[in-house]
Amino acid sequence: MSAPSAVEVTVPASTANLGSGFDALGMALSLYDTVHAEVVDGPPGSVRVDVEGCGAGAVPADERHLVARMAHLALADAGARRPALHLRCRNAIPHSRGLGSSAAAIVAGVAAGYALAGISLADKESTDRALQLAAAEEGHADNAAASLFGGFVIAWNDGGRFGATSLRPLPDVVPVAFVPAVESATRTTRGLLPEQVPHADAAFAAGRAALLVHALTADPSLLLAATADRLHQDYREPAWPDTIALVRRLRAAGVPAAVSGAGPTVLAFPEGGEVPTGIEHNGFDPLRLRVDGEGVRTTVKS
Known part of the structure; x- marks a missing residue:
């Protein structure tokens, strides 16, 4: 070239x-x-x-x-x-x-x-x-x-x-990003993480991360279990409580959801890319992506 x-x-x-x-x-x-x-x-x-x-x-x-x-x-x-x-x-x-x-x-x-x-x-x-x-x-x-x-x-x-x-x-994996108006700094939220985590939480994270590979490429019905976390999200709740609250509302409604990166955006994988009605997401703009x-x-x- x-x-x-x-x-x-x-x-x-x-x-x-x-x-x-x-x-x-x-x-x-x-x-x-x-x-x-x-x-x-x-x-x-x-x-x-x-x-x-x-x-x-x-x-x-x-x-x-x-x-x-x-x-x-x-x-x-x-x-x-x-x-x-x-x-x-x-x-x-x-x-x-x-x-x-x-x-x-x-x-x-x-x-x-x-x-x-x-x-x-x-x-x-x-x-x-x-x-x-x-x-x-x-x-x-x-x-x-x-x-x-x-x-x-x-x-x-x-x-x-x-x-x-x-x-x-798989083609039927359709991400939806719930984007808030507020900004966040990775340095700030990373500083909330502990230097050590319980062994049980580390084992949980290893299993769910491995499961996510299978869920995304072979069986999306497992995405709700696969996107669960004990390693970092809850520790960051003081930085963006509204983000964690939305993750919990989506998951309670059966929608696989997690914090996107360092937040405060929430990433979800609703079936067919359609978020069920009745889930309150004021302050977040949902973007249906691919x-x-x-x-x-x-x-x-x-």
């Missing part, structure tokens, strides 16, 4: 944990950010960023922008120079809601930087390099791997070396 002067990157949102799969399970969702990256005249390494949609006016408009920082890291990893760049970001993924907006920006920047260096993400070696850069920035690979590969991902960290594999959920099966897409622009 020759080095182009402009590329467009489309990257999906993601949800993580899915119940007990803490820092290990993720899923790509059909909500997208798009980045147009173009080499322009200007001082090497300078970046101008225009943002439409989520985050407009609230994020840096220069080389401090997360997409720009990751593009520079990818260019350096590829041994390429850092040209002046103009980034145009169209964001549909809500920020700080537990839908992987940071991971999407990271993956978009890595993909753009590699593409501008002439590296395609079409082979295993390049996607593995991209995963290492993206997951190292995040500290874990679940969201980044979902945005990179698409589908339902199992991610792991082996002494600082990240790995992930992507599976395809599982994105492709992950990040890069297009060379003329």
Whole structure:
């Protein structure tokens, strides 16, 4: 792949944990950010960023922008120079809601930087390099791997070396995200977690995370049991009590539900994608989505 002067990157949102799969399970969702990256005249390494949609006016408009920082890291990893760049970001993924907006920006920047260096993400070696850069920035690979590969991902960290594999959920797995207006910070909610958990809760989490793999790919009737959690959600209740209350209402009505990532969004898997009537969800906007099966897409622009 020759080095182009402009590329467009489309990257999906993601949800993580899915119940007990803490820092290990993720899923790509059909909500997208798009980045147009173009080499322009200007001082090497300078970046101008225009943002439409989520985050407009609230994020840096220069080389401090997360997409720009990751593009520079990818260019350096590829041994390429850092040209002046103009980034145009169209964001549909809500920020700080537990839908992987940071991971999407990271993956978009890595993909753009590699593409501008002439590296395609079409082979295993390049996607593995991209995963290492993206997951190292995040500290874990679940969201980044979902945005990179698409589908339902199992991610792991082996002494600082990240790995992930992507599976395809059954077509009748239809996620619904209940998105609140309030924002949350992963650092804040992660700080609520204990350093140790009871052995019984750890065993519970291992069983339910394993069951979730089977439920998503073979038997969705088991999703209610598979999305149960004792590992992290209840500990985070002080940060977003309304989120936990909605999870409990949905589950009491037989709807598989869990906190999406660090919250405060709630992810549910109602049968047929239709939430039963009578479940109160004031303050949450339900979005009927699908599982994105492709992950990040890069297009060379003329």
